[in-house]
Amino acid sequence: MAEHKKSALSCEEFARLASTRMESGVTWSDRLRMLWHEIQCVYCRRFVAQLKRIRGLMRADAPAAAMPEDMRLKIEKQVRNRP
Amino acid sequence: MKNAAQFAGRSSERTWLIGILKFKIIDLYRARAREIHFQSIDAGDEEEGYFDTKGHWEMQRAPKAWEKSPLEHLEASELTQKLHDCIRHLPAAMRTAVVLRELEATATAEICKQLQVTATNLNVILYRARLHLRSCLETAGFTGVGGG
Numbered sequence: 001m002a003e004h005k006k007s008a009l010s011c012e013e014f015a016r017l018a019s020t021r022m023e024s025g026v027t028w029s030d031r032l033r034m035l036w037h038e039i040q041c042v043y044c045r046r047f048v049a050q051l052k053r054i055r056g057l058m059r060a061d062a063p064a065a066a067m068p069e070d071m072r073l074k075i076e077k078q079v080r081n082r083p
Numbered sequence: 084m085k086n087a088a089q090f091a092g093r094s095s096e097r098t099w100l101i102g103i104l105k106f107k108i109i110d111l112y113r114a115r116a117r118e119i120h121f122q123s124i125d126a127g128d129e130e131e132g133y134f135d136t137k138g139h140w141e142m143q144r145a146p147k148a149w150e151k152s153p154l155e156h157l158e159a160s161e162l163t164q165k166l167h168d169c170i171r172h173l174p175a176a177m178r179t180a181v182v183l184r185e186l187e188a189t190a191t192a193e194i195c196k197q198l199q200v201t202a203t204n205l206n207v208i209l210y211r212a213r214l215h216l217r218s219c220l221e222t223a224g225f226t227g228v229g230g231g
Contacts (some may be wrong), residue, residue: 010138
C-alpha cells in the first residue's frame with residue numbers, strides 16, 4: 001500500500017520533477033511515475049509543453065530575444081558584486 | 084601554521100596571527116550574508132497558491148490551453164516582449180537564473196558558481212521561476228490581447 005502511494009505523483013510533485021528533468025534529469029523510476037501522471041493529467045501535460053515553449057521562444061529567437069541592455073547590466077552588476 | 088615560513092618578520096607574530104583571524108572573520112560574515120540573501124528570496128516566493136493542500140493544481144491557476152488563447156495569434160516579437168515583461172517582474176535570483184539558463188543556455192554548473200548556490204537550490208529557484216513565468220505569460224496572453 002505504501003509502495004502504491006509512493007508511485008503516484010501529485011501535480012505539485014510532477015511540476016517540480018518536470019523542471020528538474022529540464023536540468024539535471026530524473027531517475028528512471030521518476031520518469032515512469034511522470035509518464036503515468038502525464039497520461040492522466042491534462043494540466044500537467046500542458047505545463048510540460050508550455051515550459052518547453054518558453055525555453056524554445058527564448059533560445060530559438062536569441063537575437064530578437066536578446067536581453068535589454070539595462071537588464072543585462074543590472075544582472076552583471078549583481079553577479080559581480082557578490083562577495 | 085604551515086605558512087609560517089612566509090612570515091617576513093617585519094611585524095610581531097601576534098599582529099600576523101590577528102591579521103589572519105581578521106580575514107577569517109570577514110569570510111565568515113560574507114558567507115553568512117550570502118546565505119541570508121538567498122533565504123530571504125526563497126521565503127518570499129514560495130510556490131504557494133499554485134497548488135491546493137493535496138498537491139492538485141488550483142483551478143484558477145491550472146495551465147490553460149494556450150492553443151485556444153490569443154497567445155497563439157501574437158506575433159513572435161509581441162510574445163517575446165510579453166515574456167520580457169514577465170522576466171522583469173521576477174525576484175532578482177530567479178531572474179538571473181532564468182536569463183542565464185534559458186536565454187543564454189549557460190551550463191547549470193556555471194550558474195551555480197555565479198549565484199553561489201548548490202545544484203539543488205538552483206533547481207528550486209528555476210522551478211519557482213518557471214511557475215511564475217508560465218503563469219505570468221498566460222495571464223498576459225489571456226487578458227492582454229483583444230479583450231481575452
